[in-house]
Amino acid sequence: MEYSANAPKCVLAANRISKSFGAVPVLFSVSFDICEGEVHALIGENGAGKSTLMKILAGFEPPTSGSILLDGAQTDLPPNGEAEDLGIVLIHQELNLAEQMTVEENIFLGRELTSRGFLDRLTMRRQVEVLLEQVGLDIAPTARISDLSIAQKQMVEITKAMNRNARILIMDEPTAVLTPSETELFFQQVKQLKKRGVGIVFVSHKLAEVKEISDRVTIMRDGQWIGTKPTSTLSLDDMAQMMVGRELSDLYPPMDEVDVDAPVILAAENLSAGKVKNVSFDLRKGEILGFSGLVGSGRTELFEAICGLLPVDSGVVRFNNEVVNYKSVSQARNAGLSYLTKDRKGKGLLLAQKMAPNMSLFSLPKFIKNMMIDQKAEEKALARGIRRFDIRTRDADISVGDLSGGNQQKLLLAKMMETDPRVIIVDEPTRGIDVGTKQQIYHFIAALAAEGVSVVVISSEMPEIIGICHRVFVMREGRIMGVLSGNEINENEIMRYAAGLKEAS
Amino acid sequence: MSDTEVINKQSKRAFRLDLKAMGPALALLILCIVGYSLNSAFLSEGNITNLLTRSAFIGIIAVGATFVITAGGIDLSVGSMAAVISGVMIIIMNNLIGTFGAGVTTILIGCGCSLILGVGAGWINGVLTTKGKIEAFIVTLGTMGIYRSLVTYFADGGTLSLSFDLRGTYRPVYYDSFAGLPIPVWVFIGVAVAGWVILNRTAFGRYCTAIGSNESVAKYSAVNVDRIKTTTYVIQGFCVALATIIYVPRLGSASASTGVLWELEAIAAVIIGGTVLKGGYGRVGGTILGALILTTIGNILNFTDVISNYLNGTMQGLIIITAVWLQRADWSKKKV
Ligand SMILES: Nc1ncnc2c1ncn2[C@@H]1O[C@H](COP(=O)(O)OP(=O)(O)OP(=O)(O)O)[C@@H](O)[C@H]1O
Numbered sequence: 154m155e156y157s158a159n160a161p162k163c164v165l166a167a168n169r170i171s172k173s174f175g176a177v178p179v180l181f182s183v184s185f186d187i188c189e190g191e192v193h194a195l196i197g198e199n200g201a202g203k204s205t206l207m208k209i210l211a212g213f214e215p216p217t218s219g220s221i222l223l224d225g226a227q228t229d230l231p232p233n234g235e236a237e238d239l240g241i242v243l244i245h246q247e248l249n250l251a252e253q254m255t256v257e258e259n260i261f262l263g264r265e266l267t268s269r270g271f272l273d274r275l276t277m278r279r280q281v282e283v284l285l286e287q288v289g290l291d292i293a294p295t296a297r298i299s300d301l302s303i304a305q306k307q308m309v310e311i312t313k314a315m316n317r318n319a320r321i322l323i324m325d326e327p328t329a330v331l332t333p334s335e336t337e338l339f340f341q342q343v344k345q346l347k348k349r350g351v352g353i354v355f356v357s358h359k360l361a362e363v364k365e366i367s368d369r370v371t372i373m374r375d376g377q378w379i380g381t382k383p384t385s386t387l388s389l390d391d392m393a394q395m396m397v398g399r400e401l402s403d404l405y406p407p408m409d410e411v412d413v414d415a416p417v418i419l420a421a422e423n424l425s426a427g428k429v430k431n432v433s434f435d436l437r438k439g440e441i442l443g444f445s446g447l448v449g450s451g452r453t454e455l456f457e458a459i460c461g462l463l464p465v466d467s468g469v470v471r472f473n474n475e476v477v478n479y480k481s482v483s484q485a486r487n488a489g490l491s492y493l494t495k496d497r498k499g500k501g502l503l504l505a506q507k508m509a510p511n512m513s514l515f516s517l518p519k520f521i522k523n524m525m526i527d528q529k530a531e532e533k534a535l536a537r538g539i540r541r542f543d544i545r546t547r548d549a550d551i552s553v554g555d556l557s558g559g560n561q562q563k564l565l566l567a568k569m570m571e572t573d574p575r576v577i578i579v580d581e582p583t584r585g586i587d588v589g590t591k592q593q594i595y596h597f598i599a600a601l602a603a604e605g606v607s608v609v610v611i612s613s614e615m616p617e618i619i620g621i622c623h624r625v626f627v628m629r630e631g632r633i634m635g636v637l638s639g640n641e642i643n644e645n646e647i648m649r650y651a652a653g654l655k656e657a658s
Numbered sequence: 659m660s661d662t663e664v665i666n667k668q669s670k671r672a673f674r675l676d677l678k679a680m681g682p683a684l685a686l687l688i689l690c691i692v693g694y695s696l697n698s699a700f701l702s703e704g705n706i707t708n709l710l711t712r713s714a715f716i717g718i719i720a721v722g723a724t725f726v727i728t729a730g731g732i733d734l735s736v737g738s739m740a741a742v743i744s745g746v747m748i749i750i751m752n753n754l755i756g757t758f759g760a761g762v763t764t765i766l767i768g769c770g771c772s773l774i775l776g777v778g779a780g781w782i783n784g785v786l787t788t789k790g791k792i793e794a795f796i797v798t799l800g801t802m803g804i805y806r807s808l809v810t811y812f813a814d815g816g817t818l819s820l821s822f823d824l825r826g827t828y829r830p831v832y833y834d835s836f837a838g839l840p841i842p843v844w845v846f847i848g849v850a851v852a853g854w855v856i857l858n859r860t861a862f863g864r865y866c867t868a869i870g871s872n873e874s875v876a877k878y879s880a881v882n883v884d885r886i887k888t889t890t891y892v893i894q895g896f897c898v899a900l901a902t903i904i905y906v907p908r909l910g911s912a913s914a915s916t917g918v919l920w921e922l923e924a925i926a927a928v929i930i931g932g933t934v935l936k937g938g939y940g941r942v943g944g945t946i947l948g949a950l951i952l953t954t955i956g957n958i959l960n961f962t963d964v965i966s967n968y969l970n971g972t973m974q975g976l977i978i979i980t981a982v983w984l985q986r987a988d989w990s991k992k993k994v
C-alpha cells in the first residue's frame with residue numbers, strides 16, 4: 154500500500170497531559186500529536202519528561218490528567234503494552250528483551266505463529282531471516298539475546314517492533330547505541346515504514362539525526378511543552394537553544410596541548426586478549442586518547458582486559474612504568490585506573506537501589522571508618538556528585554531505575570570519579586545525554602586532563618572523538634589500524650581506517 | 659513544588675516504609691494476642707523463655723541464611739549440616755574422654771571442632787558455587803544429601819549418644835540461664851546483633867546486597883564477587899555450627915532425623931522477615947521476627963485444642979504465603 158501524502162491525518166494525540174509520580178509532578182499540560190506517514194521528533198534535556206510522555210502515549214503509564222485521542226476519539230489506552238493491539242508500539246529507552254531467549258523467540262514473543270496448535274518454527278525462522286537481512290543485522294535467528302552486544306540488542310528490538318504492523322511506532326532513543334552506519338540502515342527502514350503510512354515518533358539527543366529524519370520537532374523542557382515546529386524551519390543551534398533555554402557556547406572545550414615531555418602513564422605492548430590481537434598504544438599524563446572503530450572492533454575488550462575484567466592472553470601492560478597484570482577490578486582501581494562501562498543498566502548501576510549506595514559502591518573502601526560505612530560521608534559524596542554532574546531529579550529518594558536515562562548516565566560518571574582515578578577509561582560516556590550536559594561533560598573531561606588525569610574515550614560518536622581527543626586510535630577486528638593526531642583527525646580518515654580501506658604499516 | 663507538598667510526601671513515604679518493615683512485628687504481636695486470649699499461660703515467664711530458647715536454633719541459622727539469600731544464593735544443606743556436625747562432635751567428644759576426661763576441655767575441643775566443621779562445610783558450598791560455577795540450589799541439594807547420609811552412616815542407622823559422663827558438664831549450655839535469660843537466647847541475641855551490624859553497616863554487607871541486586875554491576879564496581887559469595891556460605895556454616903553447639907546438650911544425641919527440614923524453616927524465617935528470595939535486599943531484624951513467628955505458631959497450637967497440633971505445618975505454610983503476599987502487594991500504588 155502506498156501512502157498518499159495529501160491528507161495527513163492525526164492518528165494519536167495527547168491533549169493537555171499532566172503526570173505526577175506520587176506528589177512529584179513531571180509533566181505539565183503537554184500536548185503532542187502524531188500523524189500518518191510522518192516522523193515527529195521529540196527533543197528535550199535529560200529529565201524533561203520525554204520518556205514519561207511516550208509511556209503515557211503507549212499506555213504504559215496512565216496520565217494524571219488530560220486525555221488521549223486515538224483517531225479523534227477519546228480513549229483510555231490499555232496498560233502493559235496491550236496497546237500494541239491498537240497498533241501503538243513503543244520501543245523503550247532501556248532495552249526490553251527476554252535475555253535467555255533467542256532472537257527469533259523474542260521477535261515473535263506474544264505473536265507466535267502456529268500451525269495446528271504447534272509453533273510454526275520454520276515460517277518464523279524464515280521471516281526473521283528476512284527481517285534481519287533488511288536491517289543489515291548479521292546474527293543467527295537462534296542466537297541468545299544475552300550473547301549479543303548492546304547495539305545488536307537494540308537492532309533486534311527495532312526489528313521486533315517493525316514486525317508488529319504498527320500504525321504508530323514510538324522509539325525512545327533507538328539510535329543511542331548505534332554507530333553511524335547502523336543508524337543509516339535503520340533510517341532506511343524508517344523511511345520505508347513512513348511510506349507505508351506509519352506514524353513515527355523519534356526521541357533522540359542526536360540533533361543531526363533529528364534534522365535528517367524528522368518532519369516535525371517538538372521541544373520539551375522541565376516537563377513543559379515549549380514548541381512544535383516543522384523541522385525545515387529549525388537549525389541545529391535553534392533546536393539546542395530551545396531545549397536548554399539558553400545560548401549554548403562552544404560544545405567542545407579549547408584543546409590544551411599535552412606537554413611534550415609528559416611521562417607515559419599507561420602503555421600496552423603487543424597485547425592480545427580474546428579477540429584483541431597484538432595491540433600496542435601509549436597514553437601520556439594529561440592526554441585524552443580516542444578509540445574509534447565499528448561496534449565489535451574490540452575496543453571494549455581491550456580495556457576490560459587491561460582493567461582485570463578479562464584475562465590477558467599475551468603481551469605486556471605498563472602502568473606508571475611498572476609491568477602490571479590486574480586480576481580484578483579492585484586491583485586496577487587501587488592503582489588509579491577506572492573503567493566506565495557502556496552498559497549502564499546491565500553492568501553500571503543497581504537499578505533497584507537508591508542513589509547513595511550506587512554512588513559509593515565503586516569506591517567503598519574509601520567510605521570505611523572503624524570498619525563501618527560512614528553514611529555521612531556517603532551523603533556528602535552524593536551531594537558532590539549531584540553538583541558536579543548536574544544530576545537532576547525532582548525527588549532525591551527514588552530508585553536509580555526511576556531516574557531519567559541521561560541522569561543515570563551522569564550518576565555513573567559521578568560514581569567513577571569517586572575513585573579518585575589517575576586514568577579514566579570512559580566507554581560511550583555521553584550515551585543518552587542531552588547537548589547541554591554533553592558540553593558540561595566535555596569541559597569536565599578537558600579540565601581533568603588539564604589537571605593531569607589521563608583519559609581514554611571509547612566512542613562511536615565521531616564528532617565527540619574529533620572534538621575532544623589529542624590522538625585517536627582506530628581499531629578494526631581486534632587490531633589497531635592506525636593512529637591519528639592533530640589535523641589528521643577527521644571523519645574521513647577515521648572511517649577509512651575503521652572500514653579497513655587503509656592501514657598504517 | 660511547594661514546601662507543604664514536600665513534607666506531605668515525606669511523611670507519607672516514612673509511613674509506607676514503616677508499614678512494610680513493621681509487618682512481621684505486627685504479625686508477631688497479633689499471634690501473641692491470639693495466644694494470650696486462648697490461654698493466659700502463653701505469656702507466662704516460663705513459656706516466653708521456652709519460646710525464645712526454641713527460636714534460637716532456627717534463628718541463628720536463619721541469620722546466616724539472610725546473608726546467603728541477600729547475596730542471591732540459597733543453602734539447602736543447613737539441616738543436614740547441623741546433623742552431621744552434631745554427630746561428628748559427639749563422636750569426637752566421646753573419644754576424647756579417655757585422654758582429657760569428662761571435663762570442660764573435652765567440651766571445648768568438641769565445640770572448636772564443630773566450628774571448624776561448619777566453616778569448612780560452608781566453604782565447600784561456597785567454592786563449588788563460585789569457582790565451580792554450579793547453581794547454589796544444585797550444590798547445596800547435593801551436599802544436603804551427602805551430609806544426611808554421612809550422619810546415618812556414622813550412627814550406623816541408629817543414634818549417636820553423648821556419653822553420660824559428659825552430659826552433666828555440657829548440660830548447662832542449654833539449660834542454664836544468665837541474668838534471667840537462657841544461654842541459647844544470649845547466643846541468639848549476640849548473633850542477631852552482629853548479623854545486623856555486618857549486613858547494614860559494613861562494606862561486606864553492602865557488597866552482599868550489591869551482588870544480590872546485580873552480579874555484573876558488582877563485578878564492574880570492583881567487588882570481589884566470588885570471595886564475598888563464598889564468605890556468605892562460610893558465615894552460614896559458622897551459624898549452623900553455633901546452633902549445633904547449643905543444640906547437642908539439649909538431647910545429647912544425634913541421628914538421621916536430627917535437623918530435618920531446618921533448611922526450610924530457616925529460609926521461611928528469612929522470607930517472612932522481608933528479605934527478598936532472589937536477593938538484593940536483606941533484613942536481619944526481620945529474620946529474627948520470622949524465626950519467632952514460626953516458633954510461636956507451634957507453641958500456640960500446643961496450647962489449644964481448637965486446631966490439631968498436626969496442622970502445625972499448615973499454619974506455618976499459610977503464614978509464610980500470607981506474609982510474602984502482603985510484602986509483594988504494592989499498597990502505595992493504587993490500581994488504575
Ligand atoms: N517511576 C518514576 N517514579 C518517580 N519519578 C520518575 C519515575 N519515572 C520518571 N520519573 C522522573 O520523571 C522525570 C522525567 O523523566 P523522563 O524519563 O521522562 O525524562 P527524559 O526526558 O526521558 O530524560 P532522558 O533524556 O534522560 O531520557 C525525571 O525527573 C524522573 O526522575
Ligand SMILES: [Mg+2]
Binds near residue numbers: 204325
Ligand atoms: Mg528518556
